[in-house]
Amino acid sequence: MIDKKKIIDRFISYIKIDTQSDPESKTTPSTEKQWDLARKLAEELAEMGMEEVSIDENAYVMASLPANVSHQVPVIGFISHFDTSPDFNATNINPQIIEDYDGKDIVLNKEHDIVLSSEYFDDLKQYKGQTLITTDGTSLLSADDKAGITEIMTAMQYLLEHPEIPHGKIRVGFTPDEEIGRGAHKFDVKKFGAEWAYTMDGSQIGELEFENFNAAKAVISVRGKGVHPGYAKDKMINSQYIAVDFINSLPRLETPEHTEDRQGFFHLSDMKGAVEETILEYIIRDHDLNQFEARKQMMQDLASEICSQYNSDCIAVEITDQYFNMREKIEPVMHIVNLAEKAMEAVNVKPLLKPIRGGTDGAQLSYMGLPCPNIFAGGHNFHGKYEYVPVESMQKATEVIVKLAELTSEEFKENDL
Numbered sequence: 001m002i003d004k005k006k007i008i009d010r011f012i013s014y015i016k017i018d019t020q021s022d023p024e025s026k027t028t029p030s031t032e033k034q035w036d037l038a039r040k041l042a043e044e045l046a047e048m049g050m051e052e053v054s055i056d057e058n059a060y061v062m063a064s065l066p067a068n069v070s071h072q073v074p075v076i077g078f079i080s081h082f083d084t085s086p087d088f089n090a091t092n093i094n095p096q097i098i099e100d101y102d103g104k105d106i107v108l109n110k111e112h113d114i115v116l117s118s119e120y121f122d123d124l125k126q127y128k129g130q131t132l133i134t135t136d137g138t139s140l141l142s143a144d145d146k147a148g149i150t151e152i153m154t155a156m157q158y159l160l161e162h163p164e165i166p167h168g169k170i171r172v173g174f175t176p177d178e179e180i181g182r183g184a185h186k187f188d189v190k191k192f193g194a195e196w197a198y199t200m201d202g203s204q205i206g207e208l209e210f211e212n213f214n215a216a217k218a219v220i221s222v223r224g225k226g227v228h229p230g231y232a233k234d235k236m237i238n239s240q241y242i243a244v245d246f247i248n249s250l251p252r253l254e255t256p257e258h259t260e261d262r263q264g265f266f267h268l269s270d271m272k273g274a275v276e277e278t279i280l281e282y283i284i285r286d287h288d289l290n291q292f293e294a295r296k297q298m299m300q301d302l303a304s305e306i307c308s309q310y311n312s313d314c315i316a317v318e319i320t321d322q323y324f325n326m327r328e329k330i331e332p333v334m335h336i337v338n339l340a341e342k343a344m345e346a347v348n349v350k351p352l353l354k355p356i357r358g359g360t361d362g363a364q365l366s367y368m369g370l371p372c373p374n375i376f377a378g379g380h381n382f383h384g385k386y387e388y389v390p391v392e393s394m395q396k397a398t399e400v401i402v403k404l405a406e407l408t409s410e411e412f413k414e415n416d417l
Helices: 004-015 034-048 122-127 143-161 239-249 289-310 327-333 335-346 361-367 391-416
Strands: 051-055 061-065 076-081 096-098 106-109 114-116 132-134 170-175 196-202 207-209 214-223 265-273 277-286 315-323 374-376 388-390
Touching: 004 132, 004 143, 004 391, 034 051, 034 061, 034 143, 034 170, 061 143, 076 143, 076 361, 076 391, 096 106, 106 132, 143 170, 143 196, 143 388, 143 391, 196 207, 196 335, 196 361, 196 391, 207 335, 214 239, 214 289, 239 265, 239 277, 239 289, 277 289, 289 315, 315 361, 327 335, 327 361, 335 391, 374 391, 388 391
Parallel strands: 076 170, 076 196, 196 374
Antiparallel strands: 051 061, 061 170, 096 132, 106 114, 132 388, 207 374, 214 277, 214 315, 265 277
């Protein structure tokens, strides 16, 4: 059994280090403070006895657990990111530990009347009787993805302390800047040297994911003409009104708040406007590649239509692909997903196969030649003050890693016979 107190202590030691990434930065990592945790992880890996410990010029951390069996076993890997989302305050995280959770509302911050409601966040009810770690309402928790890091580190230490558990060579990797879409950009797949890997970056216990959104970012620049409002008749063109036309012409119910499962969407993530110019920023998401391409074309066609109405080039659309659905790369090697299912069942976790309504480093890594399904890390309500993680879920995720190492060794020993 994985020690509960060690999990809690390790997790809290990581979340106390501010590692928030910055989408406006051009460096890797995007913030200097990410180095603090990267260096700590490298030091801890070396201290616990891991081999080939390295930290490169971009703060990517890697290490190896040598095989303890004589037969040939594919090298597998486990990966998590150490940066924290820029969406909410991540400084001075002050976690609260709720022992033997009673299934009711949790007051995160009495002074500001911030409550983690078990009615609104009904996933809470499945963790009655367990130990929860929550925020104090003033920050996020950064279980995304320091829970994953905790689980990988704890599993490696457990395997080192229990050499009777057979396993092949295991590689671990920790990355910066996943939250801003760059986590895999400078990941050295060749150096990592695994045949396949798993990101420990999912949410609730049991999640196992091998498909995700195709993703793109769209920047819509709307140009107008500024004229003194007192003399604007037939002269002024207000870019903000044109932008509103563009927004309202997209399918109103194809937005994040109206979609689920494999349904795609357009999400207006930011807008800044004045008479002369308005900038809209969208993200485009769809699991189906054809529908994804159709969404991008819809934006281009809509811009052309509005431009023709104004008889001018008043809208420019710039679309940049971000990542693609890893299902295409995982399906040819589905045994790696089947192994993860078997590992979960072996430690009494019910596998929940579901599509990711987002992306992980694993999506990009899969297209870089490292097939990489995603396994639960246990947290809920990421990127905000209502984030929490059940400690028992982190324990089970750690057990899944250990069991995956063992099952991979057993499967390939059988295949050799």
